[in-house]
Amino acid sequence: MTGAEYIAEFLARVGSKHVFVLTGGACAFMIDAVERHPALAYTCFHHEQSAAMAADAVWRVTGKVGVAMATSGPGATNLITGIACSYFDSIPSLHITGQVNQRESNSYHGANVRQSGFQETKIAEMVKPITKYAVMVSTPEELRSELANAYAIASSGRRGPVLVDVPMDIQQMDIPGDVVLPPDLPIAAEPAETVAAALSATLSQARRPVALWGAGIGLAGVEHAVIDWLSTSELPFVSSWAGLSSFDNAHPNFLGQIGVYGNRGANFVLQNADAVIVLGSRLDNRQRSGNPRNFAIGAKVHVVDVDEEELRKYHNDGYSTNLFDFRQLPQVLKAVQPPKIDDTWRDYVAEMKDRYFGKERSTSALRLNTQSPYDAIRRINELVAEDAIVVADTGATVCWVHQAFKVKRHKLFTAGGNSPMGYALPAAIGAKVAAPGRQVIAISGDGGLHLNIHELQTIKHHNLPIAVIVMNNGSYGIIKQFQDSYCDSRYTASRDGFSLPDFGRLAEAYGIRYARIENVEEMTPDLFTAAGPVLIDVILSEHTLIEPKLEMGRPINDQYPYLPASEYAIGNRFVDYPRSEDFLKVLDDSDPGRDRNTRA
DSSP: OBHHHHHHHHHHHTTOOEEEEOOOTTTHHHHHHHHHOTTOEEEEOSSHHHHHHHHHHHHHHHSSOEEEEEOSTHHHHTTHHHHHHHHHTTOOEEEEEEEOOGGGSHHHHTOOOSOSSTTOOOHHHHHGGGSSEEEEOOSHHHHHHHHHHHHHHHHSSSOOEEEEEEEHHHHHSBOOSSOOOOOOOOOOOOOHHHHHHHHHHHHHTOSSEEEEEOHHHHHHTOHHHHHHHHHHHTOOEEEOTTTGGGSOTTOTTEEEEOSTTOOHHHHHHHHHOSEEEEESOOOOHHHHOSOGGGSSTTSEEEEEESOHHHHHTTGGGTOEEEEOOGGGHHHHHHHSOOOOOOHHHHHHHHHHHHHHTTOOOOHHHHHHTOOOHHHHHHHHHHHSOTTOEEEEOSHHHHHHHHHHOOOSSOEEEOOTTTOOTTOHHHHHHHHHHHOTTSOEEEEEETTGGGGGTTHHHHHHHHTOOEEEEEEEOSSOHHHHHHHHHHSTTOOBTTTBTOOOOOHHHHHHHHTOEEEEESSGGGOOGGGGTOSSOEEEEEEOOTTOOOSSBOOTTOOTTSOBSOOOHHHHHHHTSSSOOOOOHHHHHHHHHHOTTSOGGGOO
16 A cells, blocks of 8 residues: 555544545645545545534544545645644544655755745644644654554543644555554543542532533533433533533523523522532633632532643632543442532522523614524524534624523534634534534524635535524624723724625525525524525624623623622522622713612
């Protein structure tokens, strides 16, 4: 086998079926080998970052490592945004790039010039901060060993992306021997009995406990065991955005997602708990806010995670921590003693769920007499299949989706950590290619869609039955809302200074069916069951807000629009989060007509 053929055979041996590509001179041999391999297929994209985002989606919907290929130089550097999506969300993906012939490289010439070969770029060095492993191979034996090693690293411990850079001469050399398969790598972790004892100790002292469901549970494939434990222990639980897709959101113990854009009731419960058990969540600043000192101030916070560095960051917060391989979590949970939950806590939790769960509404749309994004998302939720794959983009759109969409057997995901504009469309293509039997929905904003809008042609070329939904508020809504709060509503570069096209004419240019939705009832089942792609244009006012949303300096249980003092006090029944006089003055100054009973 040549090096290129070896790569194709390796991919087939590890179970890959699809490779996402944009061709170029330095990767043409490898793509040709993929095309000739009977167990592999390739899908072309119009931008390498789209290929990387499609590869990111593969693991999320199938549990298999996604693969992207690109050429040297700009082809390789264009992968970076998609690679970062996988890195921050712990998604394993394999990126294989072509590189110039080694005899053309600057190292061959022995001079430290910027570039010797055409499009020569040290991509492995560039992506090291956003990969688990990145290497350029220089011999046939290195290709065999490093490809297997990189794949094993991507798939072990806290998973993530890897990159293998392959010079063109290696692609053409004969590769001796059989394919080297990825080894099993050990994972550093505390013993199961140690973790079980620690969690039992935390819960033994708790009377107002809550669990936080993080992405790590679903990534490890132990969601069924965790749900069983939560049901048996009667422990109420909340979730991060990335955790939402791993369980039926109608579970009686579930209260909603938490954080900056979280459900009010879920935030109140977490903030009033005396023990918070965090399973597989990194507690970023979209969950704890910019000031973690305001997070669960009356609780003992106990975090279990697979990444030692994530746990290290809590040392100054006084959290209890355990380093653990989540694949062994079912064994731990069987040994954890259930908490003794006070009846007053049970009643409070039930009240918070009844008051806030599934009750998201747009007061801005009501005031403007325009379409509510929450009603639109709930309508989509009603119309799509119970096991549909729903990919959300970024900005206001991703907030509305995660606030209002309730998962049953759906797969709902976004690139949560990197959160680039333009993710949803190529990720939806990757999802549909990897899971052709499932319905796929991409939900973007009118601004975000443009970052990878060329992939509408990819959908059209393959006639993929993907519903591309545009939440069209004619602006960058999440930035406008920020500017309302902190820039005296000067909409510089969020509404002013750019423009957006007629999406109907755009869909026509691509030969894609189009539907304009000015009322949610116009959204009908046939839009989601058509044989080909459709672009659904949901018309919103440019002044439609994300509600609720945390503003700077506040704890997550005090979101805008601000609740009246009486309701705020009911939510904070067990732990006091006072509103200072300075804060109340800011409220009054920013909105002189605001009801004074927001004071507390």
